[in-house]
Amino acid sequence: MKRLAGWMLSSPATLAVSLxxxxxxxxxxxxxxxxxxxxxxxxxxxxxSGFQRTVLWRTFEVAAITTVISLILGLLTAxxxxxxxxxxxxxxxILAVFPLLTGVVVRSFAWLIILGxxxxxxxxxxxxxxxxxxxxxxxxxxxxxxxxxxxxxxLMILVLIGVLENIPDDLLQASSSLGASPTATFLQITLPLAxxxxxxxxVLVFTASFTSYATPHLLGGTRQMMMGTFLHQRAMVSFDWVxxxxxAAIMVVVIVTTVLVMTRIAxxxxxxxx
Amino acid sequence: MTxxxxxxxxxxxxxxxxxxxxxxxxxxxxxxxDTTFLAFPPQGLTLHWFENIWEISAFRRTIVTSFxxxxxxxxxxxxxxxxxxxxxxxxxIHLPGWLSTLFILPxxxxxxxxxxxxxxxxxxxxxVPVFASLLIGHTLLVLPYVVRVISAALASFDFSIEEAAxxxxxxxxxxxxxxxxxxVRSGVIAAFILAFITSINDVxxxxxxxGPGISTLPIQILAHVEQFFDPTVxxxxxxxxxxxxxxxxxxxxxxxxxxxxx
Numbered sequence: 001m002k003r004l005a006g007w008m009l010s011s012p013a014t015l016a017v018s019l020x021x022x023x024x025x026x027x028x029x030x031x032x033x034x035x036x037x038x039x040x041x042x043x044x045x046x047x048x049s050g051f052q053r054t055v056l057w058r059t060f061e062v063a064a065i066t067t068v069i070s071l072i073l074g075l076l077t078a079x080x081x082x083x084x085x086x087x088x089x090x091x092x093x094i095l096a097v098f099p100l101l102t103g104v105v106v107r108s109f110a111w112l113i114i115l116g117x118x119x120x121x122x123x124x125x126x127x128x129x130x131x132x133x134x135x136x137x138x139x140x141x142x143x144x145x146x147x148x149x150x151x152x153x154x155l156m157i158l159v160l161i162g163v164l165e166n167i168p169d170d171l172l173q174a175s176s177s178l179g180a181s182p183t184a185t186f187l188q189i190t191l192p193l194a195x196x197x198x199x200x201x202x203v204l205v206f207t208a209s210f211t212s213y214a215t216p217h218l219l220g221g222t223r224q225m226m227m228g229t230f231l232h233q234r235a236m237v238s239f240d241w242v243x244x245x246x247x248a249a250i251m252v253v254v255i256v257t258t259v260l261v262m263t264r265i266a267x268x269x270x271x272x273x274x
Numbered sequence: 275m276t277x278x279x280x281x282x283x284x285x286x287x288x289x290x291x292x293x294x295x296x297x298x299x300x301x302x303x304x305x306x307x308d309t310t311f312l313a314f315p316p317q318g319l320t321l322h323w324f325e326n327i328w329e330i331s332a333f334r335r336t337i338v339t340s341f342x343x344x345x346x347x348x349x350x351x352x353x354x355x356x357x358x359x360x361x362x363x364x365x366x367i368h369l370p371g372w373l374s375t376l377f378i379l380p381x382x383x384x385x386x387x388x389x390x391x392x393x394x395x396x397x398x399x400x401x402v403p404v405f406a407s408l409l410i411g412h413t414l415l416v417l418p419y420v421v422r423v424i425s426a427a428l429a430s431f432d433f434s435i436e437e438a439a440x441x442x443x444x445x446x447x448x449x450x451x452x453x454x455x456x457x458v459r460s461g462v463i464a465a466f467i468l469a470f471i472t473s474i475n476d477v478x479x480x481x482x483x484x485g486p487g488i489s490t491l492p493i494q495i496l497a498h499v500e501q502f503f504d505p506t507v508x509x510x511x512x513x514x515x516x517x518x519x520x521x522x523x524x525x526x527x528x529x530x531x532x533x534x535x536x
Contacts, residue, residue, distance in 0.1 A: 006365025010373060013358035013417065017376055020410050024395035025383055031394075073290055080287040083279055092291070094522070099294055101518045103475030105492040106511040109499060110297035113304050113312050113508070120300055120314050154294065182280070211384035214477045214496065228386045232481060235390055245394075248387045255384055 029249045035242050042246040052230075056250065059226040062141060062216075063209035066148040070205045071198060073149075074156030079190075081157070082164040093161065100154040108215045111147040112138070115219070139221040147219045148209045155208070156201040163197025164190070199266040207255050227251050298515065305508035312505055323509040333510065336494040339405075343490065344473035347412030348420075348466055354413075355420035356462070360454070362421070363428040377421040380414050385478035388414065393482040408483040408490070415479050416469035423468060427461020428454075463528050467521050474517070 032042045046052050081092045099107060114120045115137040122134040137143055167190060175185040213228035220226065225233065227247060235244035300314045308318030327333045355377075362374050380388065389411060397407040431454065439449045455462070480490045489497075491510070499507050 003365070003368040006361045006368045009357040009361035009365070010369065012354040013377060013421070014373070016354055016414065016417070017379055020392065020396060020414050021379055021383065021388060024391035025387060027395050027399075028387065028391040073286070076283055077287045077290045080279055080283050094526075095291060095295060098518065098522065099298065101471050101475075101522065102298065102515055103477075103492055105475070105477055105495050106301065106514055107297065109495065109507060109511060110301050112499065112503075113300055113314055114297060116312065118311065150293065150297065153290070157290075207384075211386055211478070213386050213481060214492070217496065218499065228384075228478070231386055231390060235393070235482065241394065244390060248384075248390055251384050251387055255382070259382065 025248075025252070028245045029252065031242060031245045032249050042242050043250075045243070046246050046250070055225050055227060055230045058141065058224065059210055059228075062145055062148065062226060063206050065145050066152065066209045067202050067206045069145075069149050070153045070156045071202055074153055074160055074201060075194070075198065077153075078157050078160030078164055079186075082161050089161075093158070096154045096157045096161075099150075100158070104151055104212075104214045105218075107151050108147050108218045111143065111150065111219055115143050115146075138219060139223050141220070141224055144216050144220040144224055144226070147215045148212060151212075151215060152205045152208050155204050159201040159204065160194065160197055163194050163200075167193045196266040196270045199262050199269070203259055203262045207258060210254060210258075211251055301508050301511045301515070304505055305512045307505050307508075310504055312503055312508060323505040324513075326504075326506045327510055327513070330498075330506065332489075332494055332498075333491075333506075336489050336491045339408075339488060340474055340491040343405075343408055343412050344470050347409055347473050348416055348469040350409070350413040351416045351420045351469055352462065352466065355417050355465070356424055356455075359421045359424040359428055360450070362425055363431075364433060374421075374425075378418050381418045385415065385476070386481065389479040389482040392479070397483060404483065404485040404488045408480060408488065411479040411483050412473045412476065415476060416472050419468045419472060420465045423465040424458060424461050427458040427464075431457050460528055464525060467525055471518065471521055474514070 033039050035042050037045075081089055081096075084092065112119070116122070117134045117136065117138075119137070121137065122131070125131045126134065171189055171193075172185055175189050176182070180188070211228055212226070213232060216224060216226040216229045217232075220229070222229075222233075227250070231244050231247040231251070234240050234247060303314045303316050304312050305323055306319050306321065307314070307316035308320045308322075309316075358377060361369065362377075392407055392411050396402045396410060397404065402410070435457075436449055436453055439453050440446055444452070475492060476490070477492045477496070480493050484490060484493050491514075495507055495510060
């Protein structure tokens with residue numbers, strides 16, 4: 001009776017996820033294997049094109065740079081926030097949550113105003129006399145990376161604050177009372193204990209950057225196509241659904257592999273668990 | 275709290291926060307600029323661009339659609355998510371471990387892949403109308419938040435109270451509505467708000483599920499920026515930020531913001 005109740009209560013949600021997520025995504029992926037050209041033909045075509053290899057590589061590169069910079073800045077910020085007095089900590093957490101709750105479109109759009117030809121940055125630099133003519137900052141890989149860091153760093157900060165707060169204060173006190181310098185304590189106690197959290201944050205930022213659409217679309221344009229913008233272009237501009245499905249399948253494989261490998265590493269590295 | 279934080283670290287943190295909030299301040303400034311192009315600092319002050327939002331029918335329409343989809347999608351996700359979260363907490367021993375992973379899947383699978391797949395299979399494949407497909411997409415998108423937040427709320431609920439009510443003769447369904455649900459009310463509010471905000475801001479799922487006549491606000495913003503690049507989009511963005519602030523105040527009042535950070 002109880003066994004049945006559990007299944008019955010969870011069945012509507014299970015059904016919805018199966019019908020509208022698992023089956024459609026599986027259909028998209030399987031469509032790449034049943035194309036007239038042969039089982040792996042769409043993948044052969046994808047990797048045969050230099051342009052498409054560039055798109056895939058660019059997406060990796062942009063996501064990786066975004067992740068590394070977010071990790072460094074996020075760790076420094078989270079470290080300071082987690083050690084600040086309680087009232088200030090809550091203010092800083094609220095200030096990090098606010099951008100996160102503001103949409104990706106709005107936040108990407110902000111960088112159009114900043115990096116545009118008549119944007120805040122060009123105007124300021126001209127006014128300061130650093131440059132004479134406005135620079136073309138938009139539609140470059142750098143502009144996409146800056147905006148992606150901007151969009152995903154709150155995620156990193158919030159994850160890392162949580163992780164750093166979970167490190168017992170006794171350990172840090174023991175370390176310093178035994179004569180370790182703050183830097184040594186950070187490198188030998190805090191950092192190893194925070195590593196699983198750093199991995200979680202890195203996975204979140206990497207996967208989100210890798211699959212992003214609005215930011216590369218607005219700040220990269222067609223010149224800096226990434227996998228997300230490329231998928232949309234294939235499906236809605238070229239109407240080449242097999243090719244779009246192939247892009248989708250590659251994205252799923254990259255994301256699932258990243259998540260599985262990294263969570264396994266995070267589990268193995270967790271010194272608190274053992 | 276035994277060491278002083280190095281001044282350089284504090285400077286870095288201030289810079290990061292400046293980086294986090296500066297662009298949002300710039301949007302506020304640009305939204306009241308008296309120019310036909312986006313400018314900051316504003317040249318002259320005007321609220322014209324806020325009026326302009328209501329004059330452009332595409333914005334009016336998409337704002338209505340976005341709210342309809344967000345509210346209906348969130349309610350549908352609550353309708354199927356609450357029983358699922360309850361089952362996961364109350365009947366966990368009878369349910370397989372992968373079931374809770376299943377409800378997190380919409381976060382794991384890239385949103386843009388979900389959008390495209392729904393277009394292929396549900397909208398075109400099954401012939402489901404655009405609005406219904408959009409609603410399905412958004413329900414799916416917010417389901418993980420609903421299940422997780424309500425599960426967290428149920429985890430701290432003492433089920434022996436429910437047992438007591440049932441053993442005293444109260445019907446299980448009635449017990450759920452009179453005992454369990456009121457006790458996790460704050461979780462339900464948090465789930466609603468988080469889901470609503472997620473849905474209102476979504477781009478990647480909506481991207482493929484909007485068609486002629488039916489579009490959502492973020493998609494309309496993208497289209498408008500490309501064509502006009504005037505401050506209207508800045509004022510729409512300010513309205514969305516104000517909505518976010520109101521939501522944050524509600525969350526803070528009802529349960530504290532830590533629930534969002536989890």
